[in-house]
Amino acid sequence: MDVNEIKSQFPIFSKKINGKPLVYLDSSNSSQKPLSVINRLNDFYRNEFSNIGRSIHSLAVNATNKFEETRTSVKNFINAKFNEEIIFTKNATEAINLIATTFGQQNIKEGDEIIISELEHHSNYVPWHFLREIKKAVIKFAPINEDGDIIIEKLKELITPKTKIIAITHLSNVTGTIVPIKEIVEIAHKKKIPVLVDGCQSVPHIKVDVTDLDCDFYAFSGHKVYGPTGVGILYAKKKWLEKLPPFIGGGAMISEVKKDNIIYAPLPEKYEAGTMPTAEVITFNESIKFMKSIGIDSLIEHEKEITNYALEKLKKINSVKIIGNPKNKAGVIAFTIKGIHPHDIATILDEDGVAIRAGHHCCQIFHEKMNLTATARASIGVYNTKDDIDILCKAIENCRKIFDLK
Amino acid sequence: MDLKQLYQDIILEHGKSPRNLGKCEGYSHEAKGYNPLCGDKVHVYIKLNSEKKVEGLTFEGEGCAISLASASIMTELVKGKSFDEAMDIMNAFLNMIKNTSEIQSKHLDEDQKTKLMSLSGVKQFPMRVKCATLSWHTLVSALEKKKEEVNTEKVD
Numbered sequence: 001m002d003v004n005e006i007k008s009q010f011p012i013f014s015k016k017i018n019g020k021p022l023v024y025l026d027s028s029n030s031s032q033k034p035l036s037v038i039n040r041l042n043d044f045y046r047n048e049f050s051n052i053g054r055s056i057h058s059l060a061v062n063a064t065n066k067f068e069e070t071r072t073s074v075k076n077f078i079n080a081k082f083n084e085e086i087i088f089t090k091n092a093t094e095a096i097n098l099i100a101t102t103f104g105q106q107n108i109k110e111g112d113e114i115i116i117s118e119l120e121h122h123s124n125y126v127p128w129h130f131l132r133e134i135k136k137a138v139i140k141f142a143p144i145n146e147d148g149d150i151i152i153e154k155l156k157e158l159i160t161p162k163t164k165i166i167a168i169t170h171l172s173n174v175t176g177t178i179v180p181i182k183e184i185v186e187i188a189h190k191k192k193i194p195v196l197v198d199g200c201q202s203v204p205h206i207k208v209d210v211t212d213l214d215c216d217f218y219a220f221s222g223h224k225v226y227g228p229t230g231v232g233i234l235y236a237k238k239k240w241l242e243k244l245p246p247f248i249g250g251g252a253m254i255s256e257v258k259k260d261n262i263i264y265a266p267l268p269e270k271y272e273a274g275t276m277p278t279a280e281v282i283t284f285n286e287s288i289k290f291m292k293s294i295g296i297d298s299l300i301e302h303e304k305e306i307t308n309y310a311l312e313k314l315k316k317i318n319s320v321k322i323i324g325n326p327k328n329k330a331g332v333i334a335f336t337i338k339g340i341h342p343h344d345i346a347t348i349l350d351e352d353g354v355a356i357r358a359g360h361h362c363c364q365i366f367h368e369k370m371n372l373t374a375t376a377r378a379s380i381g382v383y384n385t386k387d388d389i390d391i392l393c394k395a396i397e398n399c400r401k402i403f404d405l406k
Numbered sequence: 407m408d409l410k411q412l413y414q415d416i417i418l419e420h421g422k423s424p425r426n427l428g429k430c431e432g433y434s435h436e437a438k439g440y441n442p443l444c445g446d447k448v449h450v451y452i453k454l455n456s457e458k459k460v461e462g463l464t465f466e467g468e469g470c471a472i473s474l475a476s477a478s479i480m481t482e483l484v485k486g487k488s489f490d491e492a493m494d495i496m497n498a499f500l501n502m503i504k505n506t507s508e509i510q511s512k513h514l515d516e517d518q519k520t521k522l523m524s525l526s527g528v529k530q531f532p533m534r535v536k537c538a539t540l541s542w543h544t545l546v547s548a549l550e551k552k553k554e555e556v557n558t559e560k561v562d
């Protein structure tokens with residue numbers, strides 16, 4: 001993989017930030033977009049725009065076909081079995097809410113238990129908290145160890161006959177922990193408990209095969225996979241989508257509407273009410289093509305090389321502490337510098353054109369567990385180079401200088 | 407933008423060794439402030455005497471250099487002032503950050519104004535304004551004895 005060639009596909013890298021070349025280390029938050037994706041969105045609006053599904057004119061037929069082509073591409077990309085198992089939402093958060101709400105409505109009653117983990121993003125906690133409030137469900141947290149790995153034995157012990165669902169992240173957006181989902185699914189399925197996976201950070205960075213994982217639900221966001229904002233994906237096994245009630249009601253999700261009764265549309269439309277982010281979904285097909293053009297194996301290898309390089313260099317800087325040391329780690333590096341608050345780090349780095357994130361990264365449970373209020377986070381994307389890491393480390397040295405650290 | 411403007415020596419020094427940390431003895435008023443975006447927290451304690459004068463003013467907090475320095479400087483400048491004077495200084499500070507470029511308050515001398523002006527660097531860093539203002543909003547809340555926690559997403 002030629003990283004410079006790949007980087008050259010991203011127009012943003014020709015821009016200067018505070019007079020410096022952009023070093024973008026915030027891909028866990030959202031990735032930058034290659035020209036093919038930007039052009040596709042523009043092109044669709046210029047030459048092909050129409051809403052989908054509702055009209056029979058040529059533009060509508062074309063748009064509908066293209067929309068469905070993205071569905072097929074997504075299905076193939078994550079190796080789902082059927083097109084109708086792929087539901088488009090506005091982001092992963094909405095996808096998780098869709099399942100928490102509909103599954104909760106149908107299957108959760110007072111005292112029932114939901115297991116999540118201490119690594120979860122707020123998007124995979126708050127929707128379940130709603131069920132705690134509305135249904136008086138109980139939420140149990142699978143604990144993590146100092147390294148940031150979920151303790152599988154402890155998770156097992158949390159399972160009781162009242163456990164109704166396990167919702168867990170595939171890849172932590174703080175520690176980069178790659179969670180052994182397949183193992184967790186096997187444990188859960190032995191007890192007939194369905195598993196929802198938050199795949200926001202995994203789809204852009206590791207191989208995802210939902211058939212192999214055998215999970216029941218898998219959620220992710222297009223904007224972290226080099227795609228446009230406004231596209232979320234929910235994969236769910238067909239048996240669930242057929243059985244669960246609809247989520248949002250309105251046009252497109254119905255097949256027959258009478259004064260005394262409504263019949264819902266078949267899958268996948270049952271879960272795609274109202275006008276969808278048509279242009280963005282169609283554009284997302286280009287993001288998948290981009291991922292495929294690199295090849296997931298080359299991408300993993302490249303990001304691993306950059307991650308290892310970054311870890312080695314950061315560890316050599318005095319007073320830098322890397323948070324977590326998981327068995328399997330992807331390119332998400334949370335760190336602290338003794339004597340400098342993460343917010344100050346982010347401001348100073350920005351002056352050098354280095355974009356990182358500071359705060360709790362929507363993972364307050366994790367930070368509390370680790371006795372931290374905030375961390376700085378550098379996260380790696382396919383376009384990052386060793387030069388980027390060198391610039392990051394130099395900028396960190398500058399922080400230390402400003403704060404007069406020894 | 408200028409980092410040196412933001413991280414002036416006095417800010418770094420107060421950030422490293424904040425003054426008036428802890429709970430002041432016999433405090434009569436207190437309030438908590440929170441910035442949900444970054445997790446900065448501050449807890450302000452005030453001892454108002456019978457003449458409504460700020461006899462004691464301390465804080466506990468966690469946060470960046472800017473927020474700690476701002477709280478620290480605030481405790482130094484507001485201690486000893488009357489309730490009304492404290493409110494006037496607070497308004498002058500917020501006004502300096504948001505509108506004007508100087509401190510307009512007759513309750514501070516020139517040295518004190520200079521000290522407060524060291525926080526003016528945040529004007530160039532919009533994302534950091536709330537770091538500087540959190541403790542001041544919390545001070546008002548404590549003085550007014552509002553029960554609710556100050557949340558930077560709900561004040562402007």
Ligand SMILES: Cc1ncc(COP(=O)(O)O)c(C=O)c1O
Nearest residue numbers: 091092093121123173198200221
């Ligand atoms: C692990 C994880 N889950 C969920 C989300 C939420 O994604 P979105 O905001 O696109 O719905 C994110 C992104 O911030 C994430 O990193």
